[in-house]
Amino acid sequence: MKFLYIISICMLALFASCTNSKEKITDPDAYSLYLEAESNEAEQQTLQDLEFWQEKFIQTPNQFPYLAKIAGAYNQLFGITGEVAYLKQAEDTFETLNDKTHYSNSAYLKGLAGTYISQHKFKEALAVLKKAEANADKLEGTQKMLFDVHLELGNYELAKSYLDKFSNDADFDYLIRVAKWSDHRGDLTAAIKYLEQAKIRAEQSNSKSLKQWIYTNLADFYGHNGQIKASYNHFLKALALNPNNAYAKRGIAWIVYSHEKNPDEALRILNAVTQTYHAPDYYLLKAEIAEFKGDMNLHRQALKAYQTAVNNPMYGDMYNTYNVSLYANNVEKLDEALKLAEIEVANRPTPESYSLLAWTYYKKGFKRRALKIVKDRVANKTYEPQSLLHLAHIYKANNKLKEVKHLKNELLESIFELGPLTAKEIKNI
Numbered sequence: 001m002k003f004l005y006i007i008s009i010c011m012l013a014l015f016a017s018c019t020n021s022k023e024k025i026t027d028p029d030a031y032s033l034y035l036e037a038e039s040n041e042a043e044q045q046t047l048q049d050l051e052f053w054q055e056k057f058i059q060t061p062n063q064f065p066y067l068a069k070i071a072g073a074y075n076q077l078f079g080i081t082g083e084v085a086y087l088k089q090a091e092d093t094f095e096t097l098n099d100k101t102h103y104s105n106s107a108y109l110k111g112l113a114g115t116y117i118s119q120h121k122f123k124e125a126l127a128v129l130k131k132a133e134a135n136a137d138k139l140e141g142t143q144k145m146l147f148d149v150h151l152e153l154g155n156y157e158l159a160k161s162y163l164d165k166f167s168n169d170a171d172f173d174y175l176i177r178v179a180k181w182s183d184h185r186g187d188l189t190a191a192i193k194y195l196e197q198a199k200i201r202a203e204q205s206n207s208k209s210l211k212q213w214i215y216t217n218l219a220d221f222y223g224h225n226g227q228i229k230a231s232y233n234h235f236l237k238a239l240a241l242n243p244n245n246a247y248a249k250r251g252i253a254w255i256v257y258s259h260e261k262n263p264d265e266a267l268r269i270l271n272a273v274t275q276t277y278h279a280p281d282y283y284l285l286k287a288e289i290a291e292f293k294g295d296m297n298l299h300r301q302a303l304k305a306y307q308t309a310v311n312n313p314m315y316g317d318m319y320n321t322y323n324v325s326l327y328a329n330n331v332e333k334l335d336e337a338l339k340l341a342e343i344e345v346a347n348r349p350t351p352e353s354y355s356l357l358a359w360t361y362y363k364k365g366f367k368r369r370a371l372k373i374v375k376d377r378v379a380n381k382t383y384e385p386q387s388l389l390h391l392a393h394i395y396k397a398n399n400k401l402k403e404v405k406h407l408k409n410e411l412l413e414s415i416f417e418l419g420p421l422t423a424k425e426i427k428n429i
Contacts, residue, residue, distance in 0.1 A: 031236065042076075075087070075114070082277045105135075110128075110145055113128040144166060146162045148177070154353075163178060216245070216247050216248055235249075249269055249273045257419070263293040284302070284322060287303045287306065320343060324344065350382075351378045354374070355374065359394070378390075388414075412426060
């Protein structure tokens with residue numbers, strides 16, 4: 001999540017009453033009913049399913065499909081609660097299952113790859129998916145996941161080659177992937193067009209899970225495109241299907257904060273979400289909003305909560321990008337930021353990862369080394385606003401003012417996505 005532009009006359013918004021945007025889009029009466037603490041029926045049902053399949057497997061341990069059901073239940077619980085322990089249990093179960101079946105079942109291999117992807121272990125996912133591809137059964141599903149992984153690894157030509165293998169404008173899975181490809185190429189209009197086509201397919205199928213997925217993803221893309229009302233409405237659509245959809249609630253909190261400049265209401269939403277959903281980055285968002293409103297005590301508490309959460313070794317490298325960005329702003333943690341940035345580049349050599357590496361060198365004072373990295377690995381290779389912001393700072397430090405001016409204009413178009421704290425930073429570049 002990122003930040004929004006604040007004109008200079010509203011700088012007092014950090015501390016006082018100039019916090020509400022003139023254009024109010026959200027309606028607390030429409031979403032507050034989803035914030036009330038209540039039992040999560042999906043969680044309870046999934047726990048019951050887990051217990052059922054565990055008992056079945058104990059009774060008949062040679063029935064390997066039961067292990068697949070158990071792993072699937074753990075994955076669902078991770079999605080519902082954000083508890084990383086469930087994801088690791090899913091991974092362990094899929095690894096056991098594939099070991100017992102000698103890595104011969106593509107469905108089980110893809111299940112394991114999915115847990116790796118969730119943990120940002122993309123190279124491990126690729127190795128497993130190559131085995132599934134060699135098995136050649138249910139090949140199209142494997143090709144779709146190979147597109148996903150190659151795109152995450154920055155292997156863009158390979159990703160495109162896989163996308164072409166399953167091209168089908170009537171297929172939901174193809175449409176969401178060609179939308180992702182369009183976004184990668186910087187064509188947000190095309191990305192939204194494909195997602196809107198996918199939305200039609202999801203609604204025709206009447207699949208609750210597909211509709212939830214497409215509503216939240218379309219909401220994100222609408223927000224990136226400045227269509228804030230459409231974004232808000234689609235987050236509400238997702239909540240109507242699943243009142244416990246934490247991501248949709250977070251999306252509404254971002255609109256309330258970034259567009260409407262109402263930090264107290266945004267924090268109220270996030271506080272409700274984090275009662276039942278546990279992911280470290282939600283604390284980072286709380287810290288950012290607290291800083292915006294000038295509550296530095298809350299800011300410190302939220303950062304401490306984040307740090308405590310990510311210290312759990314189960315997260316592995318999942319939060320490297322967040323940590324690099326956080327530590328790069330702390331002179332005492334710059335060496336740690338650089339170490340993590342180098343790990344992230346090794347794990348995932350994308351323009352975005354190189355942007356973080358360059359940013360860390362820039363913050364350490366190596367502005368020419370940072371410039372070389374961005375010229376070779378970042379410039380004209382990504383349209384991600386945070387990477388462009390890093391690029392603008394590095395260009396300015398190296399007196400490339402023409403390039404800075406061009407980037408500044410692009411960044412001003414991303415003010416909703418970048419958020420209020422970054423808006424002043426953009427103005428001062």
